[in-house]
Amino acid sequence: MSEETKALNFIEHIIEEDLANGLAKDKLRFRFPPEPNGYLHIGHTKAIGISFGLGETYNAPVNLRFDDTNPSKEEQEYVDAIKKDIAWLGYQWENELYSSDYFQKLYDWAIQMIKDGKAYVDSQTSEEIAEQKGTPTQVGKNSPYRDRSIEENLDLFTRMKAGEFPAGTHILRAKIDMESPNMLMRDPMMYRIMFEHHHRTGDDWCIYPMYDWTHGESDYIEQISHSLCSLEFKPHRDLYDWFKENVHVYAKDEFPMMPKQREFARLNLSYTIMSKRKLLRLVEDKFVSGWDDPRMPTISGLRRRGYTPNSIRQFIKKVGVAKRENVIDVSLLEFCIREDLNKSANRVMAVLDPIKVVITNYPEDKEEWLDAENNQEDATSGFRKVPFSREIYIEKDDFKEEAGSKYFRLKLGGEVRLKNAYIIKANSVVKDENGEITEIHCTYDEDTSKKVKGTLHWVSIKHAIEAEIREYDRLFMHESPDSDKDKDFMELLNPKSLTVKTAYLEPSLADVKVGEQFQFQRLGYFNVDNDSKAEKLVFNKTVGLRDSWEKIKPKPQNNQTQNKPQQQQQKRPALSVIQQLGKKYTNLPEEKQAKSKAEIQTLANDVAYDDLEPLFGTAVKKAGTRIATLIALKVLLKNGLERNETINEFIEKAKEDKNELLVAEASEI
RNA sequence: UGGCCCAUGGUGUAACUGGCAACACAUCUGUUUUUGGUACAGAAGAGUCUAGGUUCGAAACCUAGUGGGCCAACCA
Numbered sequence A: 001m002s003e004e005t006k007a008l009n010f011i012e013h014i015i016e017e018d019l020a021n022g023l024a025k026d027k028l029r030f031r032f033p034p035e036p037n038g039y040l041h042i043g044h045t046k047a048i049g050i051s052f053g054l055g056e057t058y059n060a061p062v063n064l065r066f067d068d069t070n071p072s073k074e075e076q077e078y079v080d081a082i083k084k085d086i087a088w089l090g091y092q093w094e095n096e097l098y099s100s101d102y103f104q105k106l107y108d109w110a111i112q113m114i115k116d117g118k119a120y121v122d123s124q125t126s127e128e129i130a131e132q133k134g135t136p137t138q139v140g141k142n143s144p145y146r147d148r149s150i151e152e153n154l155d156l157f158t159r160m161k162a163g164e165f166p167a168g169t170h171i172l173r174a175k176i177d178m179e180s181p182n183m184l185m186r187d188p189m190m191y192r193i194m195f196e197h198h199h200r201t202g203d204d205w206c207i208y209p210m211y212d213w214t215h216g217e218s219d220y221i222e223q224i225s226h227s228l229c230s231l232e233f234k235p236h237r238d239l240y241d242w243f244k245e246n247v248h249v250y251a252k253d254e255f256p257m258m259p260k261q262r263e264f265a266r267l268n269l270s271y272t273i274m275s276k277r278k279l280l281r282l283v284e285d286k287f288v289s290g291w292d293d294p295r296m297p298t299i300s301g302l303r304r305r306g307y308t309p310n311s312i313r314q315f316i317k318k319v320g321v322a323k324r325e326n327v328i329d330v331s332l333l334e335f336c337i338r339e340d341l342n343k344s345a346n347r348v349m350a351v352l353d354p355i356k357v358v359i360t361n362y363p364e365d366k367e368e369w370l371d372a373e374n375n376q377e378d379a380t381s382g383f384r385k386v387p388f389s390r391e392i393y394i395e396k397d398d399f400k401e402e403a404g405s406k407y408f409r410l411k412l413g414g415e416v417r418l419k420n421a422y423i424i425k426a427n428s429v430v431k432d433e434n435g436e437i438t439e440i441h442c443t444y445d446e447d448t449s450k451k452v453k454g455t456l457h458w459v460s461i462k463h464a465i466e467a468e469i470r471e472y473d474r475l476f477m478h479e480s481p482d483s484d485k486d487k488d489f490m491e492l493l494n495p496k497s498l499t500v501k502t503a504y505l506e507p508s509l510a511d512v513k514v515g516e517q518f519q520f521q522r523l524g525y526f527n528v529d530n531d532s533k534a535e536k537l538v539f540n541k542t543v544g545l546r547d548s549w550e551k552i553k554p555k556p557q558n559n560q561t562q563n564k565p566q567q568q569q570q571k572r573p574a575l576s577v578i579q580q581l582g583k584k585y586t587n588l589p590e591e592k593q594a595k596s597k598a599e600i601q602t603l604a605n606d607v608a609y610d611d612l613e614p615l616f617g618t619a620v621k622k623a624g625t626r627i628a629t630l631i632a633l634k635v636l637l638k639n640g641l642e643r644n645e646t647i648n649e650f651i652e653k654a655k656e657d658k659n660e661l662l663v664a665e666a667s668e669i
Numbered sequence B: 001u002g003g004c005c006c007a008u009g010g011u012g013u014a015a016c017u018g019g020c021a022a023c024a025c026a027u028c029u030g031u032u033u034u035u036g037g038u039a040c041a042g043a044a045g046a047g048u049c050u051a052g053g054u055u056c057g058a059a060a061c062c063u064a065g066u067g068g069g070c071c072a073a074c075c076a
Helices: A010-020 A042-058 A076-089 A099-115 A126-132 A150-162 A211-222 A236-251 A276-284 A299-305 A309-319 A330-344 A548-552 A560-571 A574-585 A590-604 A609-617 A623-638 A645-655 A660-667
Strands: A030-032 A062-066 A096-098 A119-122 A171-174 A189-193 A207-209 A226-230 A260-264 A346-348 A354-359 A368-373 A383-388 A391-395 A415-418 A423-431 A437-445 A465-472 A498-505 A517-520 A524-528 A537-544
Touching: A010 A042, A010 A226, A010 A260, A030 A042, A030 A226, A042 A062, A042 A076, A042 A226, A042 A299, A042 A309, A062 A076, A062 A099, A062 A211, A076 A299, A076 A309, A096 A099, A099 A119, A099 A150, A099 A171, A099 A207, A099 A211, A099 A236, A119 A150, A150 A189, A211 A236, A236 A260, A299 A537, A309 A330, A330 A517, A330 A524, A330 A537, A590 A623, A623 A645, A623 A660, A645 A660
Parallel strands: A030 A062, A062 A096, A226 A260, A346 A517, A354 A437, A465 A537
Antiparallel strands: A119 A171, A171 A189, A189 A207, A354 A391, A368 A383, A415 A423, A423 A437, A465 A498, A517 A524, A524 A537
16 A cells, blocks of 8 residues: 555555556455364465455455365364464454355355256266366266256255255256366356264254355355465366356345455475375374474464564565465575564573583682673663673583684683673693593683684583473475475475474573573574473574574585585586576676686587587577677587588678677687 | 466565566675674676567567466365
């Protein structure tokens, strides 16, 4: 709605256009229609964000409607979980509704359609019906029951409802077109018989309406203006419209507006799966502790992991809305949570992988309580006291006996600052019989004004409290575990997705409460897990801090994920580099042109003629690419390639070009 | 043997009825910093899948091709 430079997505464009064409703004109405058969996940937040977000920007009502037409799968538990998650995200629905609220109305309309010859009862088996339906490339055949009389249809259908027939014996179908290229239009099913207890209507019904019939008409009854769903429902749109137009004839006074279905691409996140079925399997096979395991992409999992509603809403905003298949990099999600927590989380000190430091010139019985700032990003957050004493823990990673100048941390003979405390200098180490360092002996200096490169976090050993820390890595090793057709997704699981550690924390954390969030200084953001008790604290690592040291530090062993991108870059074929250089060629100043040219000439030595030839067909207007091709060609010729018809043609054509550089290059041959 | 949808830096999204391809993340440089964080400043990276066409001018419009996705549950 904002009047400023708007970068609207295609759905907003549609709405703006409808508004411009006379749709009253107060007629805008949206809905989010989950089926209560599972937990909501990060993929759903996109749909939620779109519809509820539209409601917020246009100040329009958004209904939460449970699409509960299949009692065999749906449960109240899921209804409750879904409501909780949406509310937690901070969205408010106008009405809490259920498709099952409309069962009677739907039934009445179905009767009307039978009377108008638009629906009929089919009494074949599901196999027979499936066979007659044809395939995407083959048309279907009419059912032998397609031309039953209206009376017979009415009789059968009312008896279906009355429970006179066993499940599977009859269905109600819309009479549309068995030869439609759209399979959904080949006399789709409207009702099936199901003797199942429904979580809301109990045993009132034994026939239940199908999705297409129910969903569209629910939108219609609620007078939804824009019904937004994901791409796979695109083919359903024809049917959505067909049902809608037919019912409109019966109800246009009561329900004047015809809703409009539009489809967007669903969200995919790298290294994670979104299928409810597969997520369920992770739960059932006990690979995770439950739907809310912090590694799960469910909303409840993210919540337990420490993701905030705000961070998720930001994420959805940044992800955008379009119709293109996409895979969002998890780093974007991580950026969003860091951005949020950076402002709000208090900083504390915790050592996850301890090594003991003895400050030899600090008196044994002395202790001091030093001031520590809670959050420098938040002026109101204040200070707390942290205890300092002769023996402290620092991270193992923060000490090396010897290290280069790029290592800012503690090394023998070197100095570092202890955050909120003194500057220490490492003098010697104590080792055990295996040569493992057990203690680092340091001396401290009370002058804290000195400039030192590194600052370490630490914890006084005698004041430290222990806690369990759960660190998480991605659940899958594969970038898109959902789409690998050769492998079952369970094979792609990361066996090291959970690491449990015992950490030492500063004592101010003694009475934290479940859900509280902190930044463990220099390590990352952590929250107090549901399992945490006063006697045994448990923290989850929400996300690490950005770590530029991690990227540059010398790596002891090959890390697969780190090496992969580099390999790809090295493998980049010479020809594609030449093409790229060519693209920019004509825009470069002369000296850079010369440089590019030299580079192309070098690269050309690694190019085979067969690979180069296709470039001769480059569009005329892409002069740069043609120049690069020409330069490379000249190298090949010089290396002994024989001229042929194609080559001559290419050169002649170049000579006639309007681009002078190209002509010049061509003339040199 | 079909129908529909999609194609813009590594990733994701923009570019209003054709007019210098922008923003975010990621990457890389610096500066500041008692977090190798944050903040700030900057850099690199795309002639918009290909080929034709329309036009003074095309990422956008048209045609064809290529590539990807979706469509055959008494699921939603």
